[in-house]
Amino acid sequence: MTVLRAGTGDIPRPVPGPLSRPWWDGCAEGVLRFQRCEDCGAATHTPALLCASCASRRLTWTDSSGRGEIYSWTCVWRPVTPSMKVPYVPLIVTMEEGWWMLANLVGCAHDEVAIGLPVEVEFHRFDDGFVLPYFHLT
Amino acid sequence: MPHPFRDVAVVGIHNTQQAKVLEGHDSQSIALEASLGAIDDAGLSPRDIDGVVGGLASNFLYQSRIGPAWRSMSPLGIPAVLEGAMAIACGLATTVLVATGEAGSYREHSRTAPWTRPTHEFVASYGMFTAAEFALMARRHMHMYGTTAEQMAHVAAVIRNNGSAHPGAVYSGRGPFTAADILDSRMIADPFHLLDCAMTSEGATALVLSRADRADDLAHRPVYLLGGGTDHLGPSYQHPPAWDLGGVRRPDLIGGHVGRRAAEEAFATAGLGPSDVDVCEFYDPFSFEIIRQFEAFGFCAEGEGGAYVTSGAIEPDGATPVTTDGGTMSFSHGGAAVQLIQRVVCGVEQLRGTCASMQVPGAEVAMCTGGGSGALFTDVLLLGTERP
Numbered sequence: 001m002t003v004l005r006a007g008t009g010d011i012p013r014p015v016p017g018p019l020s021r022p023w024w025d026g027c028a029e030g031v032l033r034f035q036r037c038e039d040c041g042a043a044t045h046t047p048a049l050l051c052a053s054c055a056s057r058r059l060t061w062t063d064s065s066g067r068g069e070i071y072s073w074t075c076v077w078r079p080v081t082p083s084m085k086v087p088y089v090p091l092i093v094t095m096e097e098g099w100w101m102l103a104n105l106v107g108c109a110h111d112e113v114a115i116g117l118p119v120e121v122e123f124h125r126f127d128d129g130f131v132l133p134y135f136h137l138t
Numbered sequence: 139m140p141h142p143f144r145d146v147a148v149v150g151i152h153n154t155q156q157a158k159v160l161e162g163h164d165s166q167s168i169a170l171e172a173s174l175g176a177i178d179d180a181g182l183s184p185r186d187i188d189g190v191v192g193g194l195a196s197n198f199l200y201q202s203r204i205g206p207a208w209r210s211m212s213p214l215g216i217p218a219v220l221e222g223a224m225a226i227a228c229g230l231a232t233t234v235l236v237a238t239g240e241a242g243s244y245r246e247h248s249r250t251a252p253w254t255r256p257t258h259e260f261v262a263s264y265g266m267f268t269a270a271e272f273a274l275m276a277r278r279h280m281h282m283y284g285t286t287a288e289q290m291a292h293v294a295a296v297i298r299n300n301g302s303a304h305p306g307a308v309y310s311g312r313g314p315f316t317a318a319d320i321l322d323s324r325m326i327a328d329p330f331h332l333l334d335c336a337m338t339s340e341g342a343t344a345l346v347l348s349r350a351d352r353a354d355d356l357a358h359r360p361v362y363l364l365g366g367g368t369d370h371l372g373p374s375y376q377h378p379p380a381w382d383l384g385g386v387r388r389p390d391l392i393g394g395h396v397g398r399r400a401a402e403e404a405f406a407t408a409g410l411g412p413s414d415v416d417v418c419e420f421y422d423p424f425s426f427e428i429i430r431q432f433e434a435f436g437f438c439a440e441g442e443g444g445a446y447v448t449s450g451a452i453e454p455d456g457a458t459p460v461t462t463d464g465g466t467m468s469f470s471h472g473g474a475a476v477q478l479i480q481r482v483v484c485g486v487e488q489l490r491g492t493c494a495s496m497q498v499p500g501a502e503v504a505m506c507t508g509g510g511s512g513a514l515f516t517d518v519l520l521l522g523t524e525r526p
Contacts, residue, residue, distance in 0.1 A: 007263065014259030024259075046260050046377050053386065071380060072281070074273035075328040076265060081249045084265035092274055092378045102378040104264045115281045132263050 002087055004106045006124040006134055010083040013130055019047040022061045027131045032066045032121045034099050035059040043099040066121035067138070068095040073105065073113050089113055093135055107136035141526035142407065146223040147353035147360035148521070150180025150346030151483045156308050156470035160241045160340040165473070169194035169239030170201065172342035180346045181357030182233065187346070189231030191218045192238050192475075195344075207231070213238065215421075215478025215508035216517035220366045222347045232349045239342025240473025251338045253474040256375035268423065269327040269335055271379050272512030275394060276329055276426035278381040283441035287329045290425040291320035292448050293460075294334045294467060297422055300454065301464015304495035308339045309468040320425070334425040336466035336477070343472070343479045345486065350525060361489045364503065364520040365407030367400030374513035383514075394430065397507065397516025401435040404518045408503075408526065412437045415520075416501040418458045419485040421478065421508045422465035428452065430511055435518070454496035462488060462496040478508040478517075485521045 016024045026033035035044040035051075038060055042053035051059060073091035076084070089105040091113065105113055106122070119135040126132070152175030154160075154168055163171075173195060177184055189208035190199050199205050208231040212218045222234035244251045254268040279285050295315040302313025315333065323332040353360035371383060371393060383393030391399055405411050412435060420431050429443035437458060438446040446452075452460040463469040463484045471477045485504035487493040502523045509515040 007265070011265070012257070012262040014263055015257075016259060020259060055386075072274045072278040074270050074277060074330075076270055076326070077324065077328075078250070078269070078326045078332075080255055080265050080267040080270075088265050090264050090266055090270045090274065092380055100378040100380050100383075102261060102264060102266070115277070 002110050004087070004089055004104070004108060004110055005085070006106050007104070007132070008083065008085060009126055012083070019049065023047055026061070027123060027133055030123050032064040032133055033061045034064050034095070034097060036062040043097045045099040045101055065096045068093040068119055070113065070115050070117045070119055071100060072115060075110050075113065091135065093119055103133055103135050105136070106134045112137065142227055143223050143363040144526050145350045146226045147348055147350045147362055148345055148486050149348040149353050149356045149358065149360055150176040150182065151486050152176040152179050152344050153306060153480065153483060154239070154342045156306060156339055156341035156472065158308060158339050159245060163241040163340070165240045165243060166194060166197050168241045168340070168342040169237050169344070170198055172239055172344035173198045173235055173237040176235065176237065176344035176346045179357065180348070182346065186233050187235045189222065189225050189234035191222045191234060191236040194239055195235050195237040198235065198237060214475050216366060216482065216506065216519045217368055218479065219345070219347070219482050219519060220368070223363050226347055226349055232352070234347045235344060236347065236479065237342070237344035238475045238479055240476055241340040243473065244338055258376040260377070261375060266375065268375070268512060269330055271375055272424045272426065272510060273327040273330050274379050275381055275430070275511045276424070279394065279426065279430065280329065283444065285429060285444040287321060288317055289429065289444035289448050290329065290334055291317035291331070293428045293452065294320045294425040296452050297461045297465050298333065298468045300462050300496045301468020304463050304469060306494060307464045307469040308337060309464065312468065330424055333467070336423045336471045339470045339472055341470045341472035341476055343476050343483055345479065345483055358490055359523070361486045362522050362525050364410065364522040364526050365404035366519040367403035368517040369396045369398070369400040369515060371396055371514040374515065379512050379514060393514060394511055395434045396511055396514060397431060397434040397509070397518060398436070400516060400518040404520045408520045408522070410503060410520065415458060415503050415505045417462060417485070417488045417498045417504045418460045419462065419481045419488070419504055419506040420460055421481055421510060422461045422467055423510050427510045428460055431507060431516070434516065454498070459496060459498050462493055462498065464495065481506045481508055482519060482521070489521055489523050
């Protein structure tokens with residue numbers, strides 16, 4: 001059994017663009033945010049100019065509950081680069097508001113993961129101030 | 139209305155040596171070797187070429203001084219072949235070289251290959267690479283339909299055994315494998331074991347397309363494009379690769395079925411259906427992808443791909459032999475694009491009757507594919523021996 005942990009300091013850093021800046025600012029504040037369409041109400045992620053459901057441009061950044069359930073997962077044993085410590089578990093989470101996000105699972109044994117389990121976001125702050133969202137089982 | 143590709147034929151093909159490392163080569167030099175090989179195979183000379191597809195083919199254009207000529211920068215697989223064919227069909231060129239190669243760009247293996255590693259802000263920090271992206275699709279399918287690692291392993295064993303019998307494969311003679319051998323290899327990205335995954339290697343490949351009315355005088359029996367299509371959902375390796383990712387125009391065409399629309403279009407153009415396909419040169423970046431494609435293209439019902447591939451259908455003597463040169467698992471995986479073109483090259487070999495490993499007797503229709511659901515795209519090309 002190996003307990004899954006957040007990445008170490010030398011994992012690649014994201015390079016936010018103009019569309020995604022509110023997302024990363026939210027992470028730094030400890031809040032997971034997504035875009036909600038003011039016209040049809042649909043949730044959109046990853047950050048976009050258009051609603052994925054109705055193509056409206058009236059998207060508003062909205063706080064997520066941070067809760068969801070595991071949609072799919074994999075457990076990686078051959079790291080993409082030496083900066084990733086194995087095993088690690090990439091997963092897709094279906095968030096309560098109806099959007100998908102990709103992240104890593106932490107805080108449990110690698111063989112505890114399963115589709116359908118409830119998860120909640122947690123934020124890991126690296127030494128350089130970079131904050132990355134992860135999920136743990138609830 | 140006449141068939142859109144009636145006036146186009148594939149007349150030349152060439153694979154260079156494929157190897158883990160091609161000493162003394164870089165991508166440009168090995169792609170030039172492939173270009174000259176394909177032109178020679180067609181019975182043509184460089185000055186017969188008046189169109190090229192791909193950045194490395196463009197280098198050939200300069201070195202041979204055959205310009206000014208038509209050029210496309212389309213770099214990847216079947217779209218490159220379709221674009222060359224369209225140029226001929228539209229009268230923009232008469233004889234088009236499609237060539238690509240890779241050597242020297244991945245020889246330090248502490249990291250996965252550069253073309254497998256996305257830098258996008260929503261995946262890079264989570265250690266994503268192609269195997270993990272495709273595993274997220276496969277895992278969902280296992281959950282929904284009970285597809286098993288053993289079924290996937292059977293696919294890998296069949297394809298690897300095809301390549302083992304191919305004298306030009308990187309893993310020539312590396313076999314036979316059983317599904318148990320695949321499952322015994324170390325885990326890479328659950329459910330994929332090492333032998334469920336494509337290899338990395340070096341090599342180049344090229345093909346020459348010609349106006350069909352000139353093809354009959356050339357060295358080989360021409361092979362024709364019966365139909366084609368490309369299905370793309372967006373950029374690869376940036377957004378969550380969800381099986382149920384749906385579009386607004388055809389909500390039934392979800393991420394897990396990408397390629398279905400392309401196959402429908404290709405079959406409609408050809409006037410054919412899955413039962414007419416003699417050989418399936420399906421792209422095989424991971425074993426599960428073969429299961430997914432048989433479902434997406436309508437060879438079997440949704441959820442039945444696992445049972446289909448273990449029914450005897452995909453072996454060389456089955457109804458739909460798959461990836462007969464060993465594909466990316468055993469023949470070669472030369473980089474970002476080489477192995478995608480090689481599915482088409484192998485399809486042409488099958489229709490010429492010259493596949494060096496698992497020739498399907500009397501093959502008349504080949505279905506070649508590229509891409510994959512973890513990458514959110516699938517391209518389809520139907521080749522045939524009869525001029526459409």
